[in-house]
Amino acid sequence: MTLTLAIVENTSLFAAVAAVLFAFTSSPLGDWSDLPIALVQALTIAACCAVSFYYNDLYDFRIVRSLGVFAARLLQSLGLAFILLAALYGLAPAINIANDAFALCLLVSVPLLLTLRGISYGLMGRTPFVERVLILGTSPLAHKIVREIDNRPDLRHLIVGIAGDSIDGNVASLPYPLLGPLEHLDKIVRELKPDRLIVALAERRARLPVRQLLDARLNGTFVEEGVDAYERFTGKLAIESLTPSNLIFSGDFGKSRWKLAAGRLLNFGLAVTGVILAAPVMGVLAILIKLDSAGPVFFIQERMGMHGKRFRLIKFRTMRAADVHPSEWACDNTARITRVGKWLRKFRLDELPQLFNVIQGDMNFVGPRPHPVSNFELFVENIPFYSLRAVVRPGITGWAQVRYGYANNLDEEIEKMRYDLYYIKHLSAWFDLRILFDTVKTVMFGRGTPAVNGDGAGHRAAVNGR
DSSP states (O other): OHHHHHHHHHHHHHHHHHHHHHHHHSOTTOOGGGHHHHHHHHHHHHHHHHHHHHHTTTTOTTTOOSHHHHHHHHHHHHHHHHHHHHHHHHHOGGGOOOHHHHHHHHHHHHHHHHHHHHHHHHHHTOGGGSEEEEEEOOSHHHHHHHHHHHHOGGGOEEEEEEEOOTTSSOSTTOSSOBOOOGGGHHHHHHHHOOSEEEEOOSOOTTTOOHHHHHHHHHTTOEEEEHHHHHHHHHSSOOGGGOOHHHHHTOSTTOOOHHHHHHHHHHHHHHHHHHHHHHHHHHHHHHHHHHHHSSSOSEEEEEEEOGGGOEEEEEEEOOBOOOSSOOOSSGGGOGGGBOHHHHHHHHTTGGGTTHHHHHHHTSOEEESSOOOBGGGHHHHHHHSTTGGGGGGSOOEEEOHHHHHTOOOSSHHHHHHHHHHHHHHHHTOOHHHHHHHHHHHHHHHHHTTTOOSOOOOSSSOOSTTTOO
16 A cells, blocks of 8 residues: 555656646646656656655654644655755756746645545545455464554454454453354354455464365455464564474575575675775774774674674774673663764764675675674574574665664564564565665664664674664
8 A cells, every 4th residue: 555655646746746837837828848847847846755755754654644643744754855856956957946836836735645645544444445354363473463453554454353262362352352263264254254364373283274264265255374464564574473384385585596696796896886985984984983082993793694604793983992891782881882983873874894894795785684693692592593594694784673673682682583584585676775775764864773783892782783
């Protein structure tokens, strides 16, 4: 729905602005020679608005949950769009728009966007536009799926009931009554006529109603694994519900050599270009670090890389040296951050030296963040399927970083692992590009900035989460 809405809103904005500009600038009889310039100007405005809307999360329904929130963020987004337009007009004066015409475009665009978004919010919960969902099971995974659907109207799912018994989990905490045991599934399906069945059973042996599910599937009801539904809703894997067979028979976690080689070549080229362009900036930062506090310019720490290979990660130092061996968790090291270090962390400039790690082949721009060697045993013993992180190169940024942020304890590291596995499963060039765009958004607006990122002996592994 998000992509569809973005296309509809931006296409409508482009069409409305183009019509206003053409009507404003053409002669009364209509001079069609004015149309191309009006289209270019409208496309410029629509493109700047699309970028601004994306970076202000206007298409993230987890954040923009109502029309009121959208209206407030729309005004903020238009401010950023104006800045982008001003920059483009400075570079290409020929596409500049007269003030009167621009004001008229604004008067047309704001009500149009509010109307379109109001319609979309109104349609989200309407029965003809949602899928009727029947959930099988009362397991912890079923509880998570129920909460996700209830809190996310943009998913366009309507829970019509839950079938199962108390064997799987806590029934009392479910907000829906049980419609009956699995043995009566055929009767429940006939009565409710759901569009989708989500199977979220904790124990399936001798309990999975195979015949009833096959009948439902043949009669047009879509049947979905609970693990797959949760993944689709959240962008992360339900690792506590995964089984070894899920991974053994899945081809998603084995990446082809040519794809990895092509990605490595691209990362190498981009890293070399980045070092050349960032060299003056890194030189200035090195001087500031030395002037600000005693100690080396760089923080170097041994991390775990692809296939368990150890490598030395390089960052700009942002903390003072500790007198004793410090905690590995970020929240315990806030007092050690230097003045320059605080600024470096805010804009992620402390990560720039990792371009050399990319050149050396130890890292990519995008991938699971490499953890310190000192935390490896802890994570292997306590995080399910932790070794799967090692099938790809670690990254400067990653899906877990842009979706979750930073971890300060083992439970939070487990949560980030869900996102890391999702990234590995769905790895692609387009996915990497999306993560890079989201990373720019995080840096520009300071979202997810950690209290401490850890460098020096005590930083975060789980910690650095980065």
